[in-house]
Amino acid sequence: KIIILDFGSQYTQLIARRLRELNVYCEIHPFSKTIDLDESVKGIILSGSPFSVKDESALQVNLDAFIGKVPVLGVCYGAQYIAQKLGGDVVRSDHREYGKAMMSIDRTKDDLLHGLGSHTQVWMSHGDTIKVLPDSFEIIAHTDSIPVAAYRSKEGAYAKPIYCIQFHPEVTHSLEGKALLKNFVTDVCNCPCDWTPASYVEQSVAELKEKIGDDSVVLGLSGGVDSSVAAMLLHRAIGDRLKCIFIDNGLLRKDEFEEVLVSYEGLGLNVKGVRANDEFLDELTDVSDPETKRKIIGRVFIEVFDKEAKQLDNIKWLGQGTIYPDVIESVSVHGPSVTIKSHHNVGGLPAKLNLQIVEPLRMLFKDEVRRVGAELGLPNYILSRHPFPGPGLAIRVLGAITREKVRLCQEADHIYINILKESGWYDKVWQAGAILLPVQSVGVMGDERTYEFTIALRSVNSVDGMTAEWSKLPHEILAQISSEIINKVKGINRVVYDISTKPPATIEWE
Numbered sequence: 008k009i010i011i012l013d014f015g016s017q018y019t020q021l022i023a024r025r026l027r028e029l030n031v032y033c034e035i036h037p038f039s040k041t042i043d044l045d046e047s048v049k050g051i052i053l054s055g056s057p058f059s060v061k062d063e064s065a066l067q068v069n070l071d072a073f074i075g076k077v078p079v080l081g082v083c084y085g086a087q088y089i090a091q092k093l094g095g096d097v098v099r100s101d102h103r104e105y106g107k108a109m110m111s112i113d114r115t116k117d118d119l120l121h122g123l124g125s126h127t128q129v130w131m132s133h134g135d136t137i138k139v140l141p142d143s144f145e146i147i148a149h150t151d152s153i154p155v156a157a158y159r160s161k162e163g164a165y166a167k168p169i170y171c172i173q174f175h176p177e178v179t180h181s182l183e184g185k186a187l188l189k190n191f192v193t194d195v196c197n198c199p200c201d202w203t204p205a206s207y208v209e210q211s212v213a214e215l216k217e218k219i220g221d222d223s224v225v226l227g228l229s230g231g232v233d234s235s236v237a238a239m240l241l242h243r244a245i246g247d248r249l250k251c252i253f254i255d256n257g258l259l260r261k262d263e264f265e266e267v268l269v270s271y272e273g274l275g276l277n278v279k280g281v282r283a284n285d286e287f288l289d290e291l292t293d294v295s296d297p298e299t300k301r302k303i304i305g306r307v308f309i310e311v312f313d314k315e316a317k318q319l320d321n322i323k324w325l326g327q328g329t330i331y332p333d334v335i336e337s338v339s340v341h342g343p344s345v346t347i348k349s350h351h352n353v354g355g356l357p358a359k360l361n362l363q364i365v366e367p368l369r370m371l372f373k374d375e376v377r378r379v380g381a382e383l384g385l386p387n388y389i390l391s392r393h394p395f396p397g398p399g400l401a402i403r404v405l406g407a408i409t410r411e412k413v414r415l416c417q418e419a420d421h422i423y424i425n426i427l428k429e430s431g432w433y434d435k436v437w438q439a440g441a442i443l444l445p446v447q448s449v450g451v452m453g454d455e456r457t458y459e460f461t462i463a464l465r466s467v468n469s470v471d472g473m474t475a476e477w478s479k480l481p482h483e484i485l486a487q488i489s490s491e492i493i494n495k496v497k498g499i500n501r502v503v504y505d506i507s508t509k510p511p512a513t514i515e516w517e
């Protein structure tokens with residue numbers, strides 16, 4: 008594997024994504040974590056950082072722990088840090104170099120740079136400049152404005168080479184960045200590119216068998232991609248000793264409970280479907296504060312799940328569909344901290360059940376979860392589903408919840424999603440759903456005056472839900488959705504389309 012030491016750059020996860028695209032297994036570690044340099048570690052990459060190496064509070068790492076012992080690639084801050092620590096000189100430049108630059112390669116046959124064009128476009132984003140290289144290092148590429156765009160330890164100076172680059176190879180504007188990373192991994196580190204969905208399944212099934220032994224595991228399915236893929240992996244490892252619970256909280260999409268339950272059973276999963284609509288809706292009726300809604304749903308979910316899990320024998324483990332972005336210890340400018348996803352609705356579950364946790368997707372990014380799911384034979388119907396919030400329609404019926412409002416929201420959403428699917432737009436957008444506003448307005452139906460609710464349509468394009476743009480759905484599609492909702496769903500007389508980006512808006516309205 009390759010270890011990426013994170014110094015807090017916004018691009019650190021992108022480095023990991025690029026390596027994974029090359030079928031290379033890698034892990035992101037905070038810069039402050041001691042690296043266990045066992046033989047599985049084939050190379051180390053030092054990320055960029057919002058800090059300057061000249062800052063007093065610049066993030067520090069003990070280079071002696073790995074320099075010369077495994078191949079190293081320093082990127083941006085990583086490159087400046089290594090230059091400075093090994094005896095070179097880094098200075099603050101008076102302007103920040105930001106954007107595309109043309110780099111000229113001086114050593115075209117070098118292990119890191121071979122195969123790249125002799126002039127190649129790279130992406131720069133730095134304020135400091137390397138003025139003097141440490142002894143035993145040499146320049147391998149430059150641009151018009153910076154003499155040291157890339158440098159390396161001289162052949163034989165260290166047992167394992169040290170490479171440093173001032174630009175960001177992980178950003179697509181560095182047109183040959185991926186080729187450079189591939190050279191680093193394969194030619195400099197001799198790290199195999201054999202980490203594929205198939206190999207992941209094989210390795211993970213073996214590990215799960217070993218870890219779980221003869222015990223049984225309980226897992227809560229949500230209908231979403233992550234919990235479904237986690238279940239399939241566990242099922243491959245321990246068969247019917249995986250017991251799944253799928254709870255209908257009354258806030259799912261129209262007919263979703265029945266449809267998804269049938270798909271799960273078709274996949275051979277041992278699933279118990281639990282209808283708990285009333286438990287949830289009784290407690291939610293007339294509640295309007297979003298955070299209170301989330302708390303109630305989290306608590307009732309734990310109660311219902313606990314009751315069901317207690318009826319199962321020999322359960323020692325709780326399976327969860329946690330994925331890599333949820334567990335990466337992120338480095339912030341305020342020092343290292345663990346990011347806790349604010350949307351963790353059932354965070355209290357493990358403690359309450361007193362079970363050990365098994366998270367088979369803990370090291371995977373979302374797109375990898377989908378690829379592993381496909382490898383395991385999950386149908387596209389499940390793999391390509393849009394994200395859906397844990398509290399479901401409770402946070403899409405704005406304001407006070409009633410059963411009737413949930414039903415209106417379900418009906419409108421059903422029409423909306425079906426038209427997206429029929430028109431081919433469902434797969435082109437990242438997430439879509441209908442939101443029932445607590446606003447009544449006047450309309451006319453035939454000769455009658457109506458005073459009914461409004462539906463807001465939300466559809467966004469996004470990579471990870473952290474930022475999002477509203478989808479540019481064609482007007483004809485919007486027109487079709489609007490008239491079908493207003494004609495068919497009695498109680499709704501107005502449809503609007505949300506054209507806000509995140510930030511500053513969010514994807515959900517609550």
Ligand code: XMP
Nearest residue numbers: 301350352394395396397398472513514515
């Ligand atoms: P926001 O509204 O924060 O949503 O822009 C980002 C993504 O998170 C989902 N979301 C939730 N997921 N529990 C969840 O499991 C929640 O409480 C929750 N709130 C928002 C949202 O659907 C989007 O995909």
